Amino acid sequence: MPFSFNVLQSQGAARAGVFATPHGDIATPTFMPVGTLATVKALDPDDLHRAGATMVLSNAYHLHLRPGDELIRSMGGLHKFMGWDGPMLTDSGGFQVFSLETLRTISEQGVEFRSHINGDAKFFTPETVIGIERNLGADVMMQFDHVIPGQSAEPVARDAMERSARWLARCLTTFNESAANAPFEQALFPIVQGGIHPDLRRESVLRIAELGDWVGFGVGGLSVGESKPDMYAMLETTDAVIPRDRPRYLMGVGFPEDLIEGVRRGIDLFDCVAPTRMGRTGAVFTHDGRLNVKRAELRADPGPLDPDCDCPTCTRFSRAYLRHLFVTEEILGLRLLSLHNVHFLIRLMRTAREHIASGTFDRWSADWLARYFAKSEITR
Amino acid sequence: MPFSFNVLQSQGAARAGVFATPHGDIATPTFMPVGTLATVKALDPDDLHRAGATMVLSNAYHLHLRPGDELIRSMGGLHKFMGWDGPMLTDSGGFQVFSLETLRTISEQGVEFRSHINGDAKFFTPETVIGIERNLGADVMMQFDHVIPGQSAEPVARDAMERSARWLARCLTTFNESAANAPFEQALFPIVQGGIHPDLRRESVLRIAELGDWVGFGVGGLSVGESKPDMYAMLETTDAVIPRDRPRYLMGVGFPEDLIEGVRRGIDLFDCVAPTRMGRTGAVFTHDGRLNVKRAELRADPGPLDPDCDCPTCTRFSRAYLRHLFVTEEILGLRLLSLHNVHFLIRLMRTAREHIASGTFDRWSADWLARYFAKSEITR
Numbered sequence: 001m002p003f004s005f006n007v008l009q010s011q012g013a014a015r016a017g018v019f020a021t022p023h024g025d026i027a028t029p030t031f032m033p034v035g036t037l038a039t040v041k042a043l044d045p046d047d048l049h050r051a052g053a054t055m056v057l058s059n060a061y062h063l064h065l066r067p068g069d070e071l072i073r074s075m076g077g078l079h080k081f082m083g084w085d086g087p088m089l090t091d092s093g094g095f096q097v098f099s100l101e102t103l104r105t106i107s108e109q110g111v112e113f114r115s116h117i118n119g120d121a122k123f124f125t126p127e128t129v130i131g132i133e134r135n136l137g138a139d140v141m142m143q144f145d146h147v148i149p150g151q152s153a154e155p156v157a158r159d160a161m162e163r164s165a166r167w168l169a170r171c172l173t174t175f176n177e178s179a180a181n182a183p184f185e186q187a188l189f190p191i192v193q194g195g196i197h198p199d200l201r202r203e204s205v206l207r208i209a210e211l212g213d214w215v216g217f218g219v220g221g222l223s224v225g226e227s228k229p230d231m232y233a234m235l236e237t238t239d240a241v242i243p244r245d246r247p248r249y250l251m252g253v254g255f256p257e258d259l260i261e262g263v264r265r266g267i268d269l270f271d272c273v274a275p276t277r278m279g280r281t282g283a284v285f286t287h288d289g290r291l292n293v294k295r296a297e298l299r300a301d302p303g304p305l306d307p308d309c310d311c312p313t314c315t316r317f318s319r320a321y322l323r324h325l326f327v328t329e330e331i332l333g334l335r336l337l338s339l340h341n342v343h344f345l346i347r348l349m350r351t352a353r354e355h356i357a358s359g360t361f362d363r364w365s366a367d368w369l370a371r372y373f374a375k376s377e378i379t380r
Numbered sequence: 381m382p383f384s385f386n387v388l389q390s391q392g393a394a395r396a397g398v399f400a401t402p403h404g405d406i407a408t409p410t411f412m413p414v415g416t417l418a419t420v421k422a423l424d425p426d427d428l429h430r431a432g433a434t435m436v437l438s439n440a441y442h443l444h445l446r447p448g449d450e451l452i453r454s455m456g457g458l459h460k461f462m463g464w465d466g467p468m469l470t471d472s473g474g475f476q477v478f479s480l481e482t483l484r485t486i487s488e489q490g491v492e493f494r495s496h497i498n499g500d501a502k503f504f505t506p507e508t509v510i511g512i513e514r515n516l517g518a519d520v521m522m523q524f525d526h527v528i529p530g531q532s533a534e535p536v537a538r539d540a541m542e543r544s545a546r547w548l549a550r551c552l553t554t555f556n557e558s559a560a561n562a563p564f565e566q567a568l569f570p571i572v573q574g575g576i577h578p579d580l581r582r583e584s585v586l587r588i589a590e591l592g593d594w595v596g597f598g599v600g601g602l603s604v605g606e607s608k609p610d611m612y613a614m615l616e617t618t619d620a621v622i623p624r625d626r627p628r629y630l631m632g633v634g635f636p637e638d639l640i641e642g643v644r645r646g647i648d649l650f651d652c653v654a655p656t657r658m659g660r661t662g663a664v665f666t667h668d669g670r671l672n673v674k675r676a677e678l679r680a681d682p683g684p685l686d687p688d689c690d691c692p693t694c695t696r697f698s699r700a701y702l703r704h705l706f707v708t709e710e711i712l713g714l715r716l717l718s719l720h721n722v723h724f725l726i727r728l729m730r731t732a733r734e735h736i737a738s739g740t741f742d743r744w745s746a747d748w749l750a751r752y753f754a755k756s757e758i759t760r
Contacts, residue, residue: 038704042711045696067704071680075700083696300451316425316463320455324418324447331422331714 003139003187003215005247009357013239013266016356019216019247021087021139022185023079026054028247028268029352031259031345032089034276037062038072038082041276042335043342045083050312051343052350055139056084057271060132061093061124065115069135077137077184089271090138092129094191094220095252098147106146108163126170130178130188137184142218142251143171145191150225157195160221164193165207172211187215189249195221196230198237205241216247219267223253232261239266256285256348256372260365263352270349275341280334282326285344287368288375293337298323311343312336383519383567383595385627389737393619393646396736399596399627401467401519402565403459406434408627408648409732411639411725412469414656417442418452418462421656422715423722425463430692431723432730435519436464437651440512441473441504445495449515457517457564469520469651472509474571474600475632478527486526488543506550510558510568517564522598522631523551525571530605537575540601544573545587552591569629571598576610578617585621596627599647603633612641619646636665636728636752640745643732650729655721660714662706665724667748668755673717678703691723692716 002022009016019026033040033048034057040048048056058078063069075081079088097104097111104113110125126144133141144167146160168190175188190208194200208214219238222231235250242248247268253259254272262270278284282294286306293305304314305322313322313336325333348368355361382402389396399406413420413428414437420428428436438458443449455461459468477484477491484493490505506524513521524547526540548570555568570588574580588594599618602611615630622628627648633639634652642650658664662674666686673685684694685702693702693716705713728748735741 037708037710038701039710039712042715044712044716046692066708067679067700071700074680075682075698081698081701081704083701299447300454302455312426318455318461320447320451321418321461321463324461328417328446330417330419331711332419332424334711335422335715336424 002185005216005245007245011356011359011361012264014263014352014356014361015244015266015268016353017247017268019268021055021187023085023087023139024054026087026269027350027353029259029263029349030054030269031254031342031349032057032269032271033342034059034271034273035082035084036273037066038078040338040342041280042338043276045085047335047339048084048342049086051339052346053086053342055087055089055269057089057091058082058136058138059091059093059096060129060136061091061096063136064093064132065117069132073135073137073183079137087140088138089140089249090133090136090142091251092133092142092144093124094142094145094147097124108166110144126167127174130171130174134178134182134186138186140187140189140216141175142189143168143191145193145220147221147224148195150196150221150223150230152195154195154197154200157193157197157200160195161193161200161204162207164191165204168208169211189216189218190214191218191220191251192238192242193221194234196226196234198233201234201237202241205238214246216249217242218249218251220251222250223258228258231258232265235262235265235267242266254345256345257369259345259348260352260369263349263356263361264365270345275345276338279337279339279341282333282337284337284340287371289372293319293322293333294326295323305340306344309340309344309347311340311347313340313343382565385596385625387625391736391739391741392644394643394732394736394741395624395646395648396733397627397648399648401435401567403465403467403519404434406467406649407730407733409639409643409729410434410649411634411722411729412437412649412651413722414439414651414653415462415464416653417446418458420718420722421660422718423656425465427715427719428464428722429466431719432726433466433722435467435469435649437469437471438462438516438518439471439473439476440509440516441471441476443516444473444502444512445497449512453515453517453563459517467520468518469629470513470516470518470522471631472513472522472524473504474522474525474527477504488546490524506547507554510551510554514558514562514566518566520567520569520596521555522569523548523571525573525600527601527604528575530576530601530603530610532575534575534577534580537573537577537580540575541573541580541584542587544571545584548588549591567595569596569598570594571600571631572618572622573601574614575601576606576614578613581614581617582621585618594626596629597622598629598631600631602630603638608638611638612645615642615645615647622646634725636725637749639725639728640732640749643729643736643741644745650725655725656718659717659719659721662713662717664717664720667751669752673699673702673713674706675703685720686724689720689724690727691720693720693723
């Protein structure tokens, strides 16, 4: 079994661990940059290595449409195709097809939808999605799940949670049946659903556990419109019921404050498009909150984006220069800010890990959040 | 004197030399990537070093408008502003303001024009342009010259050549007067003009020589609409009259075939936006001619852009992947193709230099061009 997870140290619910995969070990907690279309936008694999990335995400929905998962399989799999030799995870496309709204029809069998690229009719089922993820060949593949808005009422959330559990069983059957002919060693992660309803979250974990012994667990349906206290409450609920000796992956969460709050509640893996998407609009994370480089007062600012950052952007370029790149719409600006933001989150998690190991995580995380919000325009 | 030029070997008119500047030595012949707005589009300084770039261009006109040359001076000069520690050259903006067509008024004093960004009225004279280039602080600054279309008749070309010579005298006066207070050691290059008229080209060199002893010479007003035989004929004319112990810079020329033909006619330095501009449209140079990565038949092509290229794009990524990046409009594609094209031209000139040194340049360059055009859709 090429997958394992070892918790090396813990402080409260926070854990410092190592998640071993066929493409290498991942020191947890960590942030995983998102390479939706087989590239973390504006960054190349060497950029990702320099930013300290160990595991990278990609997306079954997007890659199925372009360039096609069959093509990627024929080219030797996603690792080879995109030139990333480290661990990789693919999302199932559940979030994407349920986000299509008017373009989709949901049934117990699966989701009919039209491609957002060319309108082609498509049908995603647990079986077809596992086929796609097998073709891509990521180390970890996520189950196809039923995703709902964050504030959904209990009956809606129950229905989606129960369907996700039934779809998980079908995913697992296809996953097992396809193992013999699969060109890559892969693990299937279930996704805990249940919206903002603690009983549903607990029941989701129980139903998942009935189906087998899992390499790790996704926690889905959060950071999708619910309040922060609701999200944090759900993480406390799932922390209490997901086996402690398995990695937990909080899907789609990528702001620094949420990463720290997640680690406090037993989360090991995070992903989000926020650092790269924000970077492309000129917004960056700093230890003193968020900053937009287009602000006029940075015009002649010789300092780095963040004086406490050691990324290739902060060590080489001034705020004045980065502002100039954004004002003149130079492509280089998109890369340099994406690089900073990804580096920032990965380093944040590495630092958290060091403090968990040394028993100083509680104090450090409280101080970190206090500084982050002290000068920030955003509030907790 | 921090500037010098030594011809180490020559074969016919082709020379292998070293051009020494305050920011380092340049092995010639070489191609200089163009960083119009203080960035070679989509590339950072480390990319340029990896591509083998030694000297980089930037542009007085564009930087005067954004972010402003005074700001760049206050930030410590262009080298520091853009993070490039190697040799640098600034173009004077002559080509840009004369390209504005309806937005400009030319007089003996200078050129009145409106900014293409916000319509602000501006007045470029030899004196103001030298002031701008002093603020930028590049190792080499080009004179402000009168640029005309490539096929201009003799009277028009004579008028522009003579005005360029008078403007050179004014540039030189301002250059000398500003030397004492200049924060950077810089050299001023004159620009040989005269259109496609050999007599005017010779007279231009004579007028320039009357004004002083120059560190190097620009050859301007070529690759602007005249035929290739006309361009090559002008290079033969200037080769015969520009002092052989000075570097010659053929302005705005950047296709592989023209670089080789230029070296054959005594040119040492080239620049052009072509490799980056083409790269952003999906077009690349290869040893077998040009290739557009968006072509459908590359969809599953596992090979590199050019099997004989050792750039960071060709050694890491397949044509199929690069095509995918362009089809999906991913930013990374712009960088990877720009990187390949810049690397390609720099390596071509490094190889030419090696063959000049070993006495095999004539044979190598003939073979190189034969292969390049054999499969190419473009013709000689």
